[in-house]
Amino acid sequence: MNELSSSFHFSRLSKGDIQAVSTARHEHYLFPHLNLRSGMHILDFGCGDGSTALELAEFAGVSVVGVDPDMLKIEKAKQTARKRRLSNRVTFIYGDYSNLRSLFGDCYFDGIYCIESLKVFQLAVYEWCWTSEMNPDDMNHQRLAALLETSTGIGNRPISERSYEGAIEALQMSHLQIVHEEDLSTRSGRAVIPWYACLDLAFSDPRIRWSSSIGGQGAFGGLTKSAAVIMSQAGHLKPFTPMALFVAKRVMPEST
Template sequence: MSPAKVELEKQDRERDAAFNQVLHGKSAQATGGFRAMMGKGSSAQKAAIDEYFKHWDNKDAKDETEEDRAKRTAEYATLTRHYYNLATDLYEYGWGQSFHFCRYSIGETFYQAISRHEHYLAHQIGIKEGMRVLDVGCGVGGPAREIAKFTGCHVTGLNNNDYQIQRATHYAAKEGLSKQLAFVKGDFMQMDFPDNSFDAVYAIEATVHAPKLAGVYSEIFRVLKPGGVFGVYEWLMTDDYDNDDLEHRRIRLDIEQGDGISNMVRVSEGVEAMKIAGFDLLHHEDLADRPDPIPWYWPLAGRWKYMQSAFDAFTIARMTWWGRAAAHHFAGILEMTGLAPRGTKKTADSLARAADALVAGGEKHLFTPMYLMVGKKPEQ
């Protein structure tokens, strides 16, 4: 990298860190997502809202053009960073510290299922004790902590959002895992790590934020040691998706808006991206197609038929029409009284809209959040 580019990147990181301090203050140390939501800087929150929603406001699926998608893709890094500035606390409050979906078994609690999904990926990759492992797009470190405890490996989490890095570092220290975990700032399209740095790499529902999957997979290939394995749970539109179908396009666009995604692609394109990057594809399948008794999207569906225990009642209730209405009005009251910054309700409403689209995409077999791909970097 040229000296000019190094200096520009340094300035960008300093600017991001300063903005992060103004927006989040000391909320990275707060216990729980709800308490963290209360400590935001209002002017910075408004700036983040404006910067993120400029890609979506007053736009409809029927009017979307390739130019619109190209503009979002060109600004993928800023779009993703501001999305998680706005959504991280809501995710923690409503979902937990592992920002991903999973498969479910009868009698299994939500958090047991989340952990099993992480263990399964670690098993597929062959992560062992003492390995140096990279988590691409680590969020607040929920999967990294679980996989480090499960396997005994060392995990480096890569993230382009300062706030999430602070949260992840805080949780690692709280659980006594600081020696097994490190969290660093960086763009997964141009990582700072040297070639052949890691024994294994994984990504859980994170590389969907990349402007081109072949680009991020190629960077992962570069930093992975020869013979190392990369495993990913990828968000993809299935090959049943038809962009000329307005309903299909609206589902995709609502998922993208509510989840900070510039441009989702089909399964066939995801598989091809792995091959373009140079991986020998060991395994790939849509885990959402497994004949599970309970669908992956049940926590978003708001349907009582999916209830297995009393502990599921809150999860289901908050996604019913009346539960969402209550959350909508509650967020509005928090804003009006100044307890939560302006934009909290708008962000929550966008997440709810995405939830509907995710359920519709799953039911119509148009979308999967868990297309598993496992690739090996050749020895030579």
């Protein structure tokens, strides 16, 4: 993994996988939960460099709008869309949570997904969460949580809000009905490799180039080596997962 990138997502690994195959499988497991049909309008929130949005447009024949608060990533995504001749079906817009409604209004999209950036009718999300192994009263767990949040730049939140149960509660508070929820990191099998194994291998590889700062470019996107060490520790200790899957749909009021 010597290619530098500003975007990287953790995915399930199997023996013999290369990263591109693992990432594609991870994305394609998410897509069917949106009940996609040709011609639908889909929002990719936190689209990064646009690779997932472009993959979805080609895979399902839908139109995708990618939104991200990083202008450099948006410009890169636009360039890639033009190169792949998908600009007519995939557009990229600079924005964040606060201005989504002003940009699109209510019920503009048929589906929404976001990968590791949880913050409509059908929603599918891969999110970073604390698992049931996280003990908020354990000083070591508290320290690990604070280090992970600081080193990765995901922001500080109470442990209860970033917990698996907290994510479900947040969706329900937003008037969304949970259709499916699953922590993919707990899947087992003889060929399954833990998600953090790629980090462990990279630590001893002198060819790996790590990002010099949060959000920079490196073999693992904007992940610095110090942040990767913390994430690996969190993976080994089991209080953290980067691939909690939540699928929800908006509860529509009954017509009278």
